[in-house]
Every structure is written in structure tokens, then in C-alpha cells.
Amino acid sequence: MTRIRFSSAPGFFLGTAAAVLMLAGVSVAEAQSARSPAYTAARAAGQVGEQTDGYLGVVGSQGADIAAMVRDLNNQRRAVYTGAASGKSTIQEYAFTTGCKLIRDTRPGEKYQGLDGSWKTRGAGAPELDPRCP
Amino acid sequence: MTSFELTGTVPAARSPAMNERRDMIEQQGQIRSGRRAVRAARMAGLTVAVSGMVGLGGCIQVAAPDKPIVIELNINIRQEVVYRLAADAAKTVQQNEGIF
Numbered sequence: 111m112t113r114i115r116f117s118s119a120p121g122f123f124l125g126t127a128a129a130v131l132m133l134a135g136v137s138v139a140e141a142q143s144a145r146s147p148a149y150t151a152a153r154a155a156g157q158v159g160e161q162t163d164g165y166l167g168v169v170g171s172q173g174a175d176i177a178a179m180v181r182d183l184n185n186q187r188r189a190v191y192t193g194a195a196s197g198k199s200t201i202q203e204y205a206f207t208t209g210c211k212l213i214r215d216t217r218p219g220e221k222y223q224g225l226d227g228s229w230k231t232r233g234a235g236a237p238e239l240d241p242r243c244p
Numbered sequence: 245m246t247s248f249e250l251t252g253t254v255p256a257a258r259s260p261a262m263n264e265r266r267d268m269i270e271q272q273g274q275i276r277s278g279r280r281a282v283r284a285a286r287m288a289g290l291t292v293a294v295s296g297m298v299g300l301g302g303c304i305q306v307a308a309p310d311k312p313i314v315i316e317l318n319i320n321i322r323q324e325v326v327y328r329l330a331a332d333a334a335k336t337v338q339q340n341e342g343i344f
């Protein structure tokens with residue numbers, strides 16, 4: 111039945127396929143761009159914080175789920191840093207530069223690592239940044 | 245006075261090991277300033293070992309400035325690279341918002 115319909119109406123088939131591809135593309139883009147609800151909540155609650163080295167850290171003692179999530183995100187970050195740094199810099203330098211931006215982009219209430227290594231809560235003003243940050 | 249004693253502490257720095265052989269050194273007619281340094285240390289109530297440590301500390305302080313600065317810059321974060329990467333890093337964060 112369907113075969114007959116497709117062969118008799120190729121234009122419809124192509125249109126449907128294009129629509130499906132577009133939908134798939136949008137959903138993939140959304141998956142890449144949006145933080146997971148768990149990650150968003152952990153950031154807002156100050157359970158995780160941005161470290162100066164460009165990776166996430168667990169603030170204080172948190173549950174195993176938080177630790178696993180941070181480990182997973184850091185693995186993904188390292189992969190991104192590794193790919194992006196190739197031919198330009200060391201992975202450490204790329205991660206550090208990104209970390210500067212991530213700390214600068216923290217929102218009030220979120221945690222970040224200060225110059226002395228301790229966790230700071232981002233206030234309304236500028237965060238403490240490493241003097242080497244651009 | 246003090247500066248003479250400091251320059252003369254090269255033999256004094258060795259002297260902790262030679263503490264018991266001090267008489268022998270004196271017989272051999274070592275440099276006067278070294279003996280003076282030893283005497284000054286004793287007069288100040290310090291042991292010869294302490295004066296030797298002070299002498300060594302002086303040597304390390306002179307040598308220290310050469311060592312760390314260049315090495316640290318090379319191994320850790322290179323400033324000019326960080327500045328060059330800033331725009332690139334911002335783009336990377338934007339493209340991978342889910343993990344940042």
C-alpha cells in the first residue's frame with residue numbers, strides 16, 4: 111500500500127523526508143545547546159562550580175549522582191578542548207582560557223573557584239579572575 | 245666588617261665538618277677572614293654549624309632568581325597563546341552549551 115503511494119507520489123515522499131530531516135536536525139541542535147535539567151539545577155544550587163582550569167568541580171560533599179554527572183561533563187569538555195586545541199595550543203592552555211570565560215559568565219549565586227582555590231559565590235560584581243585571563 | 249666575614253665564609257661553611265680539626269686548619273694558615281668568621285660566630289653564641297647554614301643560605305639566595313621564571317612560563321600557561329585563544333574559546337563554548 112505505502113509503496114504504491116510513494117511511487118505514485120514521489121514529491122510527497124521527498125517533502126516528508128525533508129521535514130523529518132529538519133525535525134531531526136532541530137532536535138540534535140537542541141540536545142547540544144541546552145544544559146540538562148539536572149546540570150542546570152546543580153549549578154543554580156551551588157552544588158557544582160567552575161574551576162579555574164576549565165573543568166567543573168563538585169562543591170563540598172555531594173551525592174554520587176552529582177559526582178558522576180560532573181565526571182561525565184568533564185570528560186566531554188576534555189574531548190572538546192582536545193579537538194579545539196589541536197594545532198593551536200596545549201589542551202591545558204585551551205581549557206584554562208575557556209575557564210576564564212566560564213567563570214566570567216557565571217550567574218549570581220553560582221559557584222566558581224577563586225584565586226586561592228576556594229569556592230566563591232558569584233555576586234553582582236565581577237568575579238575573581240586569574241591575572242593571566244584575557 | 246660584616247661583608248668581609250661573609251666573603252670569608254667559604255672556608256667557614258666547610259668548617260662544621262672540620263669542627264674538631266680547627267686547630268689543624270689554623271696550623272695550615274688558612275685565610276684570616278675565615279677564622280675571623282668562626283670566631284665571630286662563637287662570640288655571638290652561635291655554633292659553627294649555624295654559621296655554616298647562614299653561609300649556605302646566602303649562596304642559595306644569590307642563585308635563586310635565575311631558576312624559576314623562564315621554566316614556569318614555558319611549562320604552564322603561555323600568556324600570548326591565552327589571548328590568541330580567547331575568541332576561539334568563546335565560540336567553542338557557544339557551540340557546546342550543553343556541557344558548559
